[in-house]
Amino acid sequence: MxxxxxxxxxxxxxxxxxxxxxxxxxxxxxxxxxxxxxxxxxxxxxxxxxxxxxxxxxxxxxxxxxxxxxxxxxxxxxxxxxxxxxxxxxxxxxxxxxxxxxLKTTISARDDAISAGAAKFSDVEWVKAEEKFVEATKKLENGDGKSAKTKGGEAEAMYRQAELMAIKTNFLTPAWTLLEKADRLKVEKNAVKTLNKARELAKLAEDLLRENRYDNSEARMNAQNAKYEAAHALYLNEQISRFKDADMKFEDVYLLAEKPIYKIGKAIGVRTSFDKGLEEPTNDIIAQIVENKNNLKTALKIIEKRNNEITALQEKMKSMEGKLGNLTVTEQTLRDKLELKRQRESLMREVSSMFASNEGRVLRDRDNIIIRLYGLTFNVGKSVIEPRFFSLLTKVQDSLKKFPESSIVIEGHTDAQGSAENNRILSEARANAVKQYLLANMGLSQDLIQAVGYGELRPIESNETKDGRAKNRRIDVVIIPSWAKSASDL
Known part of the structure; x- marks a missing residue:
């Protein structure tokens, strides 16, 4: 063939x-x-x-x-x-x-247990509740409504218990772990007051969760304070044990306490004297800090006034330029620079207008441009970008295209909850996720973009409030324009 x-x-x-x-x-x-x-x-x-x-x-x-x-x-x-x-x-x-x-109320209890992560944080109780619920639904299938409701009620109670245990475990495990360590090390011998305070805070958090497991902001704060006091007690125990082992006297302890206050005073220009104790130099330092803060506010107002004057002068110069016939080389250069500055300011306004107030804010740090992405959030402890944020990142891409050949730094920031190291790792992972997204969708050069995680080190608001913590959890896209890489034009 x-x-x-x-x-x-x-x-x-x-x-x-x-x-x-x-x-x-x-x-x-x-x-x-x-x-x-x-x-x-x-x-x-x-x-x-x-x-x-x-x-x-x-x-x-x-x-x-x-x-x-x-x-x-x-x-x-x-x-x-x-x-x-x-x-x-x-x-x-x-x-x-x-x-x-x-079984409406049982189903509702089951949904709440799922939301609390009962299958993970209280797995034994969860399995028992599931088994009891299946018994109830089988009774219902076989026409035994009375037994179904009885077993459903039992399952509901078990789901609620599993939910509560999951919430407690999620909130209190860090504090419990440190308290157990403190018990093993017999910390109460050296730091009983601090240790008892940690225990009281942990119990208070547990009681608050038991009373109202859904409005848990106060319980969360007490759990975090319990963790802090437990860690504080462990530290005190270690230091006091070291003092005892070294046969240190009270004088040695006082002298050690004076050192950090002396260093702070020296750094801000306050002369510290300890002949009347620690309170007087501490108050002097606080007074100096308050004065510095007030001076800063005054300086900012002066800067704002000067900026307004500069703007007025620029407008006046613009009016005068039309009347000038023959400009010297120096004058022409100045006008070119002013025009370049206006163009850059116009570009800043254009980029700012691309983002809604709940999506982000565009700031300027000298020649650098910062896109502060308030609207880009992540699930707790995660660094995966959800599809609902792709439209926001598209706006970021459009903004970056307006600054060709610029260097880009993706900065990840967190609030102060959790350990500093975990926060740094998480912030870096989130920054890297944004970097990889931009690389995949823009064809950027690897040499022009980097990701950095600062964790909790650069807050912009107080971590003591919910709103402050929310603002501190952010991604900053820092654009270093090509003109900023060379000598300043202005």
Whole structure:
């Protein structure tokens, strides 16, 4: 047989087999389509838990129908199997409707336990609650509504307990861990007051969670303070033990306490004297800090006034430029520089207008431009960018395109909750996620963009308030324009 004929037969057979496979897939979709939709619907409504027996039967017959179809059995037999599946799916829907009424409060308790992470933080209690709930739904399937409600009530109590334990574990584990360590090290011998304070704060947080597990801001604050005081007690124990081992006297301890106050005073120009104790030099330092703060406010007002004067002079100069006929080389250079400055300011305003107030704010740091992305948030402890923020990052891309050949630094920042090292690692991961997104979508050079994580080191607001912490958790996109890399033009 000639090679050309062999090639023709090969192509013909490939076409036939391809058509057969396509036809088989098309036939399956036509046969199973309605059943697949109904299966998806009951799965979405949690049929495996709310109607376990009917759903198990539906799944069993569905697998048999699928197996018979793949083996090429008679389609009428396959359709009979699918009819059995649909009959059980009807029972699933009926039982789900009953459960949503008869076991409404239990379902609500289960949803709350899921939201609290009970499966992770109180897994034993969660499994027991799930088992009890399945017992209730099986009773409901078999028509025993009374027993179903009884077991549902038991499951509800178990879900609520699992939820509470999950919330406690999530909030209090760091403090509990440090308190256990303190007990092992017998910290109460050296720092009993601080240790007791930590225990009281932990108990208060636990009581607050028990009383109102949903309004937990006060409990969270007490849990964090308990963690701090426990760590404080451990530190005091270590230092006091060291003092005892070194046979240090009270004089040595006082002299050590004076050193940091002396250093602070020296740094801000305050002469510190300790002949009357620590309070007087401490008050002197505070007074100097307050004075410096007030001086800074005054200086900022003066700067603002000077900027307004500069703006007025620029406007006046603009008016005068039209009247000047022959400009010297120096005057022409100045006008060119002013025009360049106006162009850059116009570019800043244009970029600022691209972001809504809840998305971000555009700032200027000398020649650098900072896009502060308030609207880009991450799940707790995560660094994955959710699709809902892609439109915001598209605006960032559009902004970056207006500064060609610029260097870009993606800065990650967090609030002060958690450990400093974990915050630094998390902030760096989030900054790197934004960097990788921009690299993937803009074709930037690796040499022009870097990611840095500062953790909690550069707050812009106080970490003592919820709003302050929210503003401190941010991504800053710092643009270093090409003109900033050389000598300043202005």
């Amino acid at each position: 000639r090679p050309s004929m062999k090639l023709f037969l090969f192509m013909l057979l490939s076409f036939v087999f391809s058509n057969q496979a396509f036809g088989q897939q098309s036939l399956r979709e036509k046969t199973f389509d309605q059943t697949d939709k109904e299966m998806a619907e009951v799965k979405e409504k949690n049929a495996a838990v709310l109607a376990p027996e009917a759903f198990a039967k539906a799944t069993e017959f569905y697998k048999k129908a699928d197996e018979e179809f793949r083996k090429g059995r008679n389609l009428d037999e396959v359709r009979k199997r699918l009819k059995q599946v649909q009959n059980y799916l009807v029972r699933c829907r009926e039982t789900i409707q009953l459960a949503e009424v008869a």
